[in-house]
Amino acid sequence: KTHTDCMTSRNIIKLPGFIDVHVHVREPGATYKEDFDSCTASALAGGITMICAMPNTNPPVVDRTSFDYVAALSRVSSRCDYALYMGASTSNSETAAELAPQSAALKMYLNETYTTLKLDDMTVWQKHLQNWPKKIPICAHAEREKTGAIILMASLLDRPIHICHLARKEEILIVKAAKERGLKVTCEVCPHHLFLSTNDVDRIGKGRAEVRPVLCSPEDQEALWNNMDVIDIFATDHAPHSVEEKFSEKPPPGFPGLETILPLLLNAVHQGRLTMEDLINKFHRNPRKIFNLPEQPNTYVEVDMDYEWTIPDAMEFTKSKWTPFAGMHVCGSIHRVTLRGEIAYVEGQILVPPGFGQNVREWPAPKKQTFPIYSIEKVEKE
Amino acid sequence: KTHTDCMTSRNIIKLPGFIDVHVHVREPGATYKEDFDSCTASALAGGITMICAMPNTNPPVVDRTSFDYVAALSRVSSRCDYALYMGASTSNSETAAELAPQSAALKMYLNETYTTLKLDDMTVWQKHLQNWPKKIPICAHAEREKTGAIILMASLLDRPIHICHLARKEEILIVKAAKERGLKVTCEVCPHHLFLSTNDVDRIGKGRAEVRPVLCSPEDQEALWNNMDVIDIFATDHAPHSVEEKFSEKPPPGFPGLETILPLLLNAVHQGRLTMEDLINKFHRNPRKIFNLPEQPNTYVEVDMDYEWTIPDAMEFTKSKWTPFAGMHVCGSIHRVTLRGEIAYVEGQILVPPGFGQNVREWPAPKKQTFPIYSIEKVEKE
Ligand SMILES: [Zn+2]
Ligand SMILES: [Zn+2]
Ligand SMILES: [Zn+2]
Ligand SMILES: [Zn+2]
Ligand SMILES: [Zn+2]
Ligand SMILES: [Zn+2]
Ligand SMILES: [Zn+2]
Ligand SMILES: [Zn+2]
Numbered sequence: 076k077t078h079t080d081c082m083t084s085r086n087i088i089k090l091p092g093f094i095d096v097h098v099h100v101r102e103p104g105a106t107y108k109e110d111f112d113s114c115t116a117s118a119l120a121g122g123i124t125m126i127c128a129m130p131n132t133n134p135p136v137v138d139r140t141s142f143d144y145v146a147a148l149s150r151v152s153s154r155c156d157y158a159l160y161m162g163a164s165t166s167n168s169e170t171a172a173e174l175a176p177q178s179a180a181l182k183m184y185l186n187e188t189y190t191t192l193k194l195d196d197m198t199v200w201q202k203h204l205q206n207w208p209k210k211i212p213i214c215a216h217a218e219r220e221k222t223g224a225i226i227l228m229a230s231l232l233d234r235p236i237h238i239c240h241l242a243r244k245e246e247i248l249i250v251k252a253a254k255e256r257g258l259k260v261t262c263e264v265c266p267h268h269l270f271l272s273t274n275d276v277d278r279i280g281k282g283r284a285e286v287r288p289v290l291c292s293p294e295d296q297e298a299l300w301n302n303m304d305v306i307d308i309f310a311t312d313h314a315p316h317s318v319e320e321k322f323s324e325k326p327p328p329g330f331p332g333l334e335t336i337l338p339l340l341l342n343a344v345h346q347g348r349l350t351m352e353d354l355i356n357k358f359h360r361n362p363r364k365i366f367n368l369p370e371q372p373n374t375y376v377e378v379d380m381d382y383e384w385t386i387p388d389a390m391e392f393t394k395s396k397w398t399p400f401a402g403m404h405v406c407g408s409i410h411r412v413t414l415r416g417e418i419a420y421v422e423g424q425i426l427v428p429p430g431f432g433q434n435v436r437e438w439p440a441p442k443k444q445t446f447p448i449y450s451i452e453k454v455e456k457e
Numbered sequence: 458k459t460h461t462d463c464m465t466s467r468n469i470i471k472l473p474g475f476i477d478v479h480v481h482v483r484e485p486g487a488t489y490k491e492d493f494d495s496c497t498a499s500a501l502a503g504g505i506t507m508i509c510a511m512p513n514t515n516p517p518v519v520d521r522t523s524f525d526y527v528a529a530l531s532r533v534s535s536r537c538d539y540a541l542y543m544g545a546s547t548s549n550s551e552t553a554a555e556l557a558p559q560s561a562a563l564k565m566y567l568n569e570t571y572t573t574l575k576l577d578d579m580t581v582w583q584k585h586l587q588n589w590p591k592k593i594p595i596c597a598h599a600e601r602e603k604t605g606a607i608i609l610m611a612s613l614l615d616r617p618i619h620i621c622h623l624a625r626k627e628e629i630l631i632v633k634a635a636k637e638r639g640l641k642v643t644c645e646v647c648p649h650h651l652f653l654s655t656n657d658v659d660r661i662g663k664g665r666a667e668v669r670p671v672l673c674s675p676e677d678q679e680a681l682w683n684n685m686d687v688i689d690i691f692a693t694d695h696a697p698h699s700v701e702e703k704f705s706e707k708p709p710p711g712f713p714g715l716e717t718i719l720p721l722l723l724n725a726v727h728q729g730r731l732t733m734e735d736l737i738n739k740f741h742r743n744p745r746k747i748f749n750l751p752e753q754p755n756t757y758v759e760v761d762m763d764y765e766w767t768i769p770d771a772m773e774f775t776k777s778k779w780t781p782f783a784g785m786h787v788c789g790s791i792h793r794v795t796l797r798g799e800i801a802y803v804e805g806q807i808l809v810p811p812g813f814g815q816n817v818r819e820w821p822a823p824k825k826q827t828f829p830i831y832s833i834e835k836v837e838k839e
Contacts, residue, residue: 185602197605197627201634220567223579223606224631230609231634245579249606252583252613 086381087410087454091355091447092124092374093337094362096179096214097239097263097310099189099329100126102148104133109315109394111152112429114333117313117392118155119420119427122337122376122409125155125368125435127179130162131190137164142174146434153432154425155414156371160214162192168202177436180212180237180366185221188287189314189328200228209234212366218288222246226253226260235259237365240312242268242288244298251305261365263308264299266336267399269343272296279399283321285328286314286399300348307365309358311336315395322397334390335400341378341407351451360446369435370445373416377454382408391423468763469792469836473737473829474506474756475719476744478561478596479621479645479692481571481711482508484530486515491697491776493534494811496715499695499774500537501802501809504719504758504791507537507750507817509561512544513572519546524556528816535814536807537796538753542596544574550584559818562594562619562748567603570669571696571710582610591616594748600670604628608635608642617641619747622694624650624670626680633687643747645690646681648718649781651725654678661781665703667710668696668781682730689747691740693718697777704779716772717782723760723789733833742828751817752827755798759836764790773805 095118101109109117111128118126128149130136136145136159145159158179161171171181183203184192194200207213214237217225222238226249229236241247241262253260267286272293276284284290299306314329321327340358343349362368383406389396412420419427477500483491491499493510500508510531512518518527518541527541540561543553553563565585566574576582589595596619599607604620608631611618623629623644635642649668654675658666666672681688696711703709722740725731744750765788771778794802801809 196625197602197631201630220579220606221602223609224602224604227605227609227612227635228631231631231638243578248583249579249610249613253609256613 085379087377087379089452089454090122090376090378091359092371092376092412092414093122093358094125094368095123095311095313095333095336096127096308096362096366097265097312098126098128098333099131099312099314100128101315102132102152103145107394108317111149112154113392113394114313115152115154115157115432116425117331117333117390119412119414119425120392120409121334122378122412123155123333124371124374124376124412124414124419126157127366128157128159130160130182131184131192135162135164135190135192136160137162137167137192138170139174142177149432150430150434152429154419154427154429155432156435157432158366158368158434158436163194163203164192165195165199168199168206171203172206172208175208175211178211179436180214181207183213183215185215185217185225186287188216197224197228200225201232204229204232204234210367212237214239216240219243219245223249226250226258229260230258235261238262240265240268240288240310241299241306242291243295247298247302247305251302254305261307262305263310264306265310265312266332266339267330268296269299270339270403271399275399282324282326283397284399285326286330287328303349303353306357307361309336309340315393317394318396321395330399331390331393331395333393335386335398337378337409338386338405338407339400339403341380342405345380345406363444363446367444369438369441370447371415374414376409377411379408379410381406384408392425467761469759469761471834471836472504472758472760473741474753474758474794474796475504475740476507476750477505477693477695477715477718478509478690478744478748479647479694480508480510480715481513481694481696482510483697484514484534485527489776490699493531494536495774495776496695497534497536497539497814498807499713499715499772501794501796501807502772502774502791503716504760504794505537505715506753506756506758506794506796506801508539509748510539510541512542512564513566513574517544517546517572517574518542519544519549519574520552521556524559531816532812534811536801536809536811537814538817539814540748540750540816540818545576545585546574547577547581550581550588553585554588554590557590557593560593561818562596563589565595565597567597567599567607568669570598579606579610582607583614586611586614586616592749594619596621598622601625601627605631608632608640611642612640617643620644622647622650622670622692623681623688624673625677629680629684629687633684636687643689644687645692646688647692647694648714648721649712650678651681652721652785653781657781664706664708665779666781667708668712669710685731685735688739689743691718691722697775699776700778703777712781713772713775713777715775717768717780719760719791720768720787720789721782721785723762724787727762727788745826745828749826751820751823752829753797756796758791759793761790761792763788766790774807
């Protein structure tokens with residue numbers, strides 16, 4: 076397709092509610108960066124109807140007390156549906172599993188990053204992998220050789236492992252090789268590793284471009300695109316910080332991403348770099364399957380495939396008033412979001428209040444999970 | 458046994474020639490630290506009749522030119538038998554395998570250490586693991602999570618991998634778990650990780666105690682002893698530096714070890730912490746099997762099991778005139794070494810000249826490798 080085709084027409088199609096399994100809400104502990112209210116508004120504006128909230132808050136979610144505390148906060152303030160991660164710590168490997176049925180998954184931090192939850196060594200990994208139920212996911216921030224090490228350890232214990240935010244050629248190739256040998260490994264990739272590389276660092280600003288995993292080489296970026304079939308999930312790793320922080324001398328790592336992921340992916344579909352089938356599989360269907368998340372009834376996102384726009388300096392609903400994607404020209408935008416029968420978002424307006432969102436782990440378990448086939452429905456075409 | 462039993466008697470037994478698969482000869486490039494002459498004299502004085510020489514020399518052994526150069530140097534100067542490692546580099550993954558039949562093994566450096574051969578990333582590991590023949594060993598300096606990652610990658614490619622100098626609990630436990638699941642992994646442990654820990658750093662001196670892997674915690678040390686059945690090989694990682702270097706402000710990492718390994722291990726036998734069977738398996742038989750090394754005919758070591766002595770400030774034959782084991786009280790010493798029918802060492806005297814040693818990879822391949830049972834023979838008892 077040429078780049079002019081999308082400028083005049085209106086081509087609205089209906090897609091399932093998207094699910095972002097990797098979101099840092101920042102509440103409790105850093106609500107000036109983001110909170111459940113702003114984060115879930117940002118999600119809805121981005122066409123995301125369910126998020127999984129990461130546990131590296133302050134306090135971190137590592138036991139029943141902290142879990143219940145965050146569950147209470149999220150219940151009051153969430154506008155979209157959600158589930159909450161448990162965090163693996165060096166000291167909770169014997170107790171974390173008690174919370175497994177209520178959790179989105181267990182998150183293991185194997186690298187230094189924006190957290191206090193870094194795990195000491197492989198003996199601790201092993202205890203968590205042994206004690207956490209096999210049916211509930213374990214997700215690992217495991218860069219480079221740690222990708223290989225955690226896959227080995229999970230496979231020795233015969234349990235599935237999900238690798239967060241693959242960013243490098245070496246990472247996707249080892250996951251590919253492991254999948255080819257039948258190992259139970261799944262993985263996710265973030266938009267900033269798909270759409271940005273070290274080539275973009277000057278434009279973004281060196282400090283501001285800090286993120287974990289870092290922005291990688293164009294060769295790494297290309298390897299992600301060339302192995303699209305290895306990627307199970309797209310997730311934002313939405314990791315908001317204030318503008319003051321990101322424009323300071325030593326910015327903390329992390330990007331906001333909820334309001335830009337779907338437009339970036341729709342633009343890739345528009346460019347023919349991604350199929351709509353892949354988008355729906357990796358951003359709705361596989362998150363549901365891998366995390367055993369329920370279907371949200373009467374939930375869908377209407378997108379305008381032909382609306383062309385330039386990503387502004389900051390998005391509307393996140394408190395993180397900057398974006399590394401500023402200035403990028405994309406085709407595709409979110410027109411309307413319907414969540415459990417209610418119009419939750421339309422053309423720039425959030426229409427559901429804090430508290431509308433539900434913890435999907437508190438829903439009664441369906442007898443059998445269903446995975447509807449989405450026939451992509453044309454809603455309007457002018 | 459009590460500690461007085463060994464002070465008066467003379468109890469000489471005959472053991473096979475020991476094989477040290479991990480030796481840094483330092484020639485070419487740093488012959489003031491060590492050279493083939495001094496290194497192999499040190500080996501013989503330590504009851505070692507065959508060494509495998511590491512490739513991180515200057516120039517490093519990474520292609521035919523450097524391999525032939527080191528082969529010529531070793532031919533002229535070695536007093537004991539030997540084989541030479543090839544080094545894996547970031548640029549020789551397509552060509553290294555040509556030298557495989559002549560090599561002891563391929564050495565892959567996955568961590569920063571005393572070398573220029575550090576490999577970039579897992580895509581480079583993968584190329585080496587794919588191209589090097591499965592029948593010839595690959596040995597990896599792979600600490601912590603890298604242990605897990607290289608085991609995974611080798612197993613995905615269905616080829617054996619040998620892990621150098623395990624030092625930590627997390628490392629031996631992952632190797633144990635991998636072996637239990639039938640993965641083709643072998644490993645070696647060094648005397649300094651068996652007999653020293655962070656508890657010894659003050660005595661040795663902080664800078665001087667630098668070695669890679671570092672000296673680890675008493676808990677790590679204990680894990681090695683508690684998993685003796687997981688250890689395939691004892692090897693020195695003999696890594697000599699000059700006294701000036703080791704007593705400088707910022708000493709390079711590495712210990713001499715050839716003249717102390719066998720006394721330390723014999724002392725462990727004396728103390729009942731190790732069986733003589735284990736010593737012979739891990740320091741003669743398994744090195745032969747794993748590295749496919751030939752039996753040296755008429756080659757044996759006579760040791761005095763009851764000779765008690767204190768390790769001095771420096772050993773006799775290595776140029777590295779210090780030892781981290783100084784002051785340790787051991788029972789067991791090397792009386793005489795016979796190499797291919799010649800008395801090579803007796804009571805402090807080296808009796809074979811430089812050039813007596815042979816490159817065992819130049820020997821005609823035996824039709825079938827034999828692994829004689831050593832009945833431990835009492836030679837004298839006074
Ligand atoms: Zn366009
Ligand atoms: Zn992460
Ligand atoms: Zn994250
Ligand atoms: Zn669905
Ligand atoms: Zn004694
Ligand atoms: Zn090493
Ligand atoms: Zn070494
Ligand atoms: Zn033998």
